[in-house]
Each structure stands twice: as structure tokens, then as C-alpha cells.
Amino acid sequence: MHDSKNDFVVAEPTDLCLPFIDDLGVTGVSIAVFGPRGGQSTICSSDAVAARIDELQFDLGEGPQWATLKTGVPTLVPNVSTGTHDSWPIFAASIGSLHVGALFAFPLLMGAVTVGTVGLYRRTAGALNPRHMEIAVTLASALTDVAVRHAIAGADNEGDGESMVTPAMRREVHQATGMILVQLDTTGTIAYSRLQAHAFANGRTVQDVARDVVSRHLSFRSLPE
Amino acid sequence: MADFMREARLNRAFVKLADTLTDDFDVVDLLQNLVEQCAEILDTQAAGLMLLDGLGELQLVASTSEETTLIEVMQLNAGAGPCVECFTTGKPVTVGDIERSGDRWPAFRLEAMRQGFKSVHATPMRLRGQVLGALNMFSIHVGELVAADVAVAQALADVATIGLLQERGSREKTLVAAQLQQALNSRILIEQAKGVVSESAELTMDEAFAALRKYARDHNLTLTTAATAVIDRSVDLGSRVGAKGEAGSHV
Structure with a gap:
């Protein structure tokens, strides 16, 4: 649009995942946005496991990212192996072989509308500390425009x-x-x-x-x- | 005398802006106050503030009127007009006579003239060498802003920048971007709330905004809080506003 040298602008989809890994000590990230057909499109995954976690949830129609999509608030599963998983039994059974310790999902918000989710996983179990929570929310909010553009594209x-x-x-x-x-x-x-x-x-x-x-x-x- | 009057207004404006920077300050309230003060102090008829979004586009977050026509001219200004020039150069841009601005910005020129605007001034919102947005003022009179007015406009824009970023005071780019994003997202929330009020109270979008603002003021709430309450339906402005048109008359 205009020749801006401004480096606040986020450019490459693959770059969108990296800050989460750098700042939160998680192993992998995938970012999904809900497109014009009502289905999700994954705009980036940092590794194959992150991509698989993402894919499984949307194939099965359940999992932490679905929960976040419905509620508009983060869904935190700090310990996958001891968690109850009542809301996503099939998904929980399916990720057993992926050796995932912890799962977290954060919403991408367009005002009051949830237009996508950021899914994070860590090999080891353990909660995100309050500072990490704040950073995750901040990083997710910086992605909103990308998500909005995807969501509104006809x-x-x-x-x-x-x-x-x-x-x-x-x-x-x-x-x-x-x-x-x-x-x-x-x-x-x-x-x-x-x-x-x-x-x-x-x-x-x-x-x-x-x-x-x-x-x-x-x-x-x-x-x- | 005129100078004295303006001095007083200016002081009042800064006090009012400082007030918005307290505990539960809402960035949209701050920017809304700013554009209104700006238009009043600098005797311009319309003002609007554009912020850079995550895709590198300038988005209107606050303006003196919610009329579609004004929003249109603001956006043209940000697409190819004095505003974007101000944004890219980081320097104020004054166009004392829009009609004589030639073919630099044809679409903007045409629309501004159609709406009766004769001159425009754009002031950058700067932070440590980065430009975050621009404050735009439109006048129905021909003439450039005098140096003193340019300085006032810059002072007001600086207050807005500080207000926008003070919450975390961070030097990290991501956090700055997130702060901008928060302002833009609040704006989206307000647009959604306008839709809710417009539909439930049968008001125009302009009237819906006035009703939302009045509700926020009457209840000492920030615009963002009021918008959230309207959207999650915990407040029904439809039943409060009553007859169509009433909301607009309270502004």
C-alpha cells in the first residue's frame, strides 16, 4: 500500500510462529485461522508435531483449540499425561504417540469474535508462568490483523x-x-x-x-x- | 485575548488528557478525547487519528464524527494523501489549499472538496524514530497552520503517543506493536457494539455511537467496557434509548 520501512509490520507467516518459541520456551507452535468457508486454515506450523496436533484437532472436531474457539479464552493443559481430557477423549487418545507434555491454546480475537487460535506444545509437562501467560496473550494480539485479513477475505x-x-x-x-x-x-x-x-x-x-x-x-x- | 483563550483551552485539554491516563485508562477514550480537543483548539472542523496496524496499513481509530463520508475521506487520506506522506516521512504535512494540490492525490482531493474541506494538516505520532500513526485535521478554510499551531498539534500528538504506550513502557517492538493492536482491536469492538445498538434500538451507526458514548459517560465506564457490555448483552441500550433519534440529541 505505502512504502513503509516500519519494522513493526509482521511479514512472513513462518516468522509468526517463532516469537512464541523464543519467548515462551515451548517446543512448537501452530496458528490456525477460520477462513471464509467456515473451515480452518493453518497459516503456520513450526514443526511436524505441531502440524499434527493441529490437524488432529480439526479432523476430530475436538481439543484445546476447539475449546478456545468456543470460549474465546485460553485453554491450558499443563500436564497431558495426567489431565482428565473429558472434553476431548478421542484427541487425547490420538496424541499419545506424539510424546507431548503440555498443550496450550490462545484465541486470536477480532473484537468480540474469535477468528483463530494459536496452539502451543511443549515436550515436557508444566504450566506457563504468569509472565509467560502475559507474553502469549500479547504475541497473539499482535497477530490479530493477519487473522482478520484471512477471516474477511471473501x-x-x-x-x-x-x-x-x-x-x-x-x-x-x-x-x-x-x-x-x-x-x-x-x-x-x-x-x-x-x-x-x-x-x-x-x-x-x-x-x-x-x-x-x-x-x-x-x-x-x-x-x- | 485570542491567545489567552487558547492558552486556557490548551491547558484544559492537557488536564483532560492527563485525566484519561489514570488507572483504568482506555486507549480509545484517550484518542477520542484527543481528536475532539484538537479540532476545538486548532479551530478545525474535523479531526481523525490513524494508527499503523499489523499489516502496515493505517487504520482510523478515532474521529470527530462517525459519519461514513468523513471516514471515507480519512481513509483516502491514509491511502494516498497528505496523511500517508506524513506517515512515511515522519514530518508534518500541511496542505493550505486542497483545491490547488494538483494531481498529487486526485481521489483524496476530489472527495475532500466534495465535503467542503479546503485545507488539511497531518502531524506524525512518533516514538524513538518510529512513526506509529498520524493525527489529521481538516478545515473548511483555506490557509496553512501557523507555526504555533503546528507545535500545538505536535504536542497533542505526542501526548497521544505517550498515552498509547505508557501502560507497559516497554522498548520491545513486539510490545509496542501489541499496544497498537490493542487500540485497533478496541476500535473493532466498538464497531461491533455500534452494530448491536443500531439493530436493537433502530438507530443509525452515528446515533448508535452517540448512545454508546452517553451510556459510558453516564455510568463512568470506558468506551471499551461499555462496548463489551453491549456485545455480551449484559446491557441493553435499545430499551434505554427508547424512541429513535433520542440518543443523537444528547451528544
């Missing part, structure tokens, strides 16, 4: 997400999310996923549908479930 321009969404259009997307939240009496995350799904099902961009919602040409009240 279904018809997937893979071309770089060029499409202007900041002004994003405002309408967020406003529409708030309106749909009321129309469906639900949470921000679900309201947003409905907006995405509607756009995808109709071959339109999220911002295009959002504009119709904001201008009151489209209400999710009158849409079939």
Missing part, C-alpha cells in the same frame, strides 16, 4: 486476500457482525461465522453481504437456519 478471492479488503469496508463487517448478533440472539463469534457462511453460500464477499446488512437490505432474522 470466498471468491481466497488466496488473493492481500488486495481485497480496505479498512473502511472492515468497519461495515464489524458493524454487521453486531447487528447479526442481535438478529440471531447469539454470540459475536457465531454471528460472524453466519455472515461468512452466507457470503460463501451465495458466492459473495463478506464485506458485500455486510454492506447489505448495515444498509438494512438484508436481515438474518428472515433467513432460514
Whole structure:
């Protein structure tokens, strides 16, 4: 957009994982964002085990990252071998062979909407200390824009997400999310996923549908479930 | 006399900004106050503050009005206009006569003129050699800002920068980026809350913002806290606002 030399800007997806490893003493990281088709896309994994943990959760539809997606708050499993795993029994059984000591998941938030998760694992068991918790939240928040861009990229321009969404259009997307939240009496995350799904099902961009919602040409009240 | 008046206003502005920097300070409140003070003190009709996001784009986080038209001109300004020039050079940019700015920024020029703006001034928000954003002021009069006004604008922008980053006072780039991100994310939260209020109280987005702000003020809450309460539905501004239009008249 403009020729900025500003080095606050995060560039390569692979670089996104590294700060977590450097600053938190974890073994591996994967970052997943929920794309226009409602499915997840992994924007980076630092190693094969991290990628496998990520993949298993999304194949099975359960695990710490799913829990974080639903709640919008971190999910911490400091000791995988002694944990109860009531919420993810199949996932727990499946990672047995991966020799993972601890698992942590942090949300990527777009306002009140969870648009993705950061999954961390460590070979050894043990909790994150308060300072590490704070750093993890900080690092995750620095990823929000990347996640938002992925999340808003329209279904018809997937893979071309770089060029499409202007900041002004994003405002309408967020406003529409708030309106749909009321129309469906639900949470921000679900309201947003409905907006995405509607756009995808109709071959339109999220911002295009959002504009119709904001201008009151489209209400999710009158849409079939 | 005019100088004295301005001095007094300026003092009041700094006191008010200092007030926002206390315990539970909210960065969006701070920036919102700043743009309003700025427009008032420097006798400009519109002001907006843009911050750098994680993708290297400038995003509008606070403006004197939530009207779509003003937001449009602010964004054009940030895309190809005096604002982005200020941002890339790290120096203030004054355009005393937008109409005569030639074809440097054609889309911006056209839209600014269409909205009746004649001049614009952009002041960088700087931190240790990095530029984090820019404060923009639009006037309906032709003319450059005088040196004293340029200095005032810079002082206000510096306060905003300090406020934005004071919470952790860190020199680490990631933390600076995260602080900026927090401001941008609060802005997203406010947009979502505007949607909630707009839908439940049948208000325009502009009126919804006014209602949200009024609620925050009446209850001594930060804008971010009020927005969160609205989104998780623990507060219903729809029933409080009542008849359509009422919220706007309280601003």
C-alpha cells in the first residue's frame, strides 16, 4: 500500500510462529485461522508435531483449540499425561504417540469474535508462568490483523486476500457482525461465522453481504437456519 | 485575548488528557478525547487519528464524527494523501489549499472538496524514530497552520503517543506493536457494539455511537467496557434509548 520501512509490520507467516518459541520456551507452535468457508486454515506450523496436533484437532472436531474457539479464552493443559481430557477423549487418545507434555491454546480475537487460535506444545509437562501467560496473550494480539485479513477475505478471492479488503469496508463487517448478533440472539463469534457462511453460500464477499446488512437490505432474522 | 483563550483551552485539554491516563485508562477514550480537543483548539472542523496496524496499513481509530463520508475521506487520506506522506516521512504535512494540490492525490482531493474541506494538516505520532500513526485535521478554510499551531498539534500528538504506550513502557517492538493492536482491536469492538445498538434500538451507526458514548459517560465506564457490555448483552441500550433519534440529541 505505502512504502513503509516500519519494522513493526509482521511479514512472513513462518516468522509468526517463532516469537512464541523464543519467548515462551515451548517446543512448537501452530496458528490456525477460520477462513471464509467456515473451515480452518493453518497459516503456520513450526514443526511436524505441531502440524499434527493441529490437524488432529480439526479432523476430530475436538481439543484445546476447539475449546478456545468456543470460549474465546485460553485453554491450558499443563500436564497431558495426567489431565482428565473429558472434553476431548478421542484427541487425547490420538496424541499419545506424539510424546507431548503440555498443550496450550490462545484465541486470536477480532473484537468480540474469535477468528483463530494459536496452539502451543511443549515436550515436557508444566504450566506457563504468569509472565509467560502475559507474553502469549500479547504475541497473539499482535497477530490479530493477519487473522482478520484471512477471516474477511471473501470466498471468491481466497488466496488473493492481500488486495481485497480496505479498512473502511472492515468497519461495515464489524458493524454487521453486531447487528447479526442481535438478529440471531447469539454470540459475536457465531454471528460472524453466519455472515461468512452466507457470503460463501451465495458466492459473495463478506464485506458485500455486510454492506447489505448495515444498509438494512438484508436481515438474518428472515433467513432460514 | 485570542491567545489567552487558547492558552486556557490548551491547558484544559492537557488536564483532560492527563485525566484519561489514570488507572483504568482506555486507549480509545484517550484518542477520542484527543481528536475532539484538537479540532476545538486548532479551530478545525474535523479531526481523525490513524494508527499503523499489523499489516502496515493505517487504520482510523478515532474521529470527530462517525459519519461514513468523513471516514471515507480519512481513509483516502491514509491511502494516498497528505496523511500517508506524513506517515512515511515522519514530518508534518500541511496542505493550505486542497483545491490547488494538483494531481498529487486526485481521489483524496476530489472527495475532500466534495465535503467542503479546503485545507488539511497531518502531524506524525512518533516514538524513538518510529512513526506509529498520524493525527489529521481538516478545515473548511483555506490557509496553512501557523507555526504555533503546528507545535500545538505536535504536542497533542505526542501526548497521544505517550498515552498509547505508557501502560507497559516497554522498548520491545513486539510490545509496542501489541499496544497498537490493542487500540485497533478496541476500535473493532466498538464497531461491533455500534452494530448491536443500531439493530436493537433502530438507530443509525452515528446515533448508535452517540448512545454508546452517553451510556459510558453516564455510568463512568470506558468506551471499551461499555462496548463489551453491549456485545455480551449484559446491557441493553435499545430499551434505554427508547424512541429513535433520542440518543443523537444528547451528544
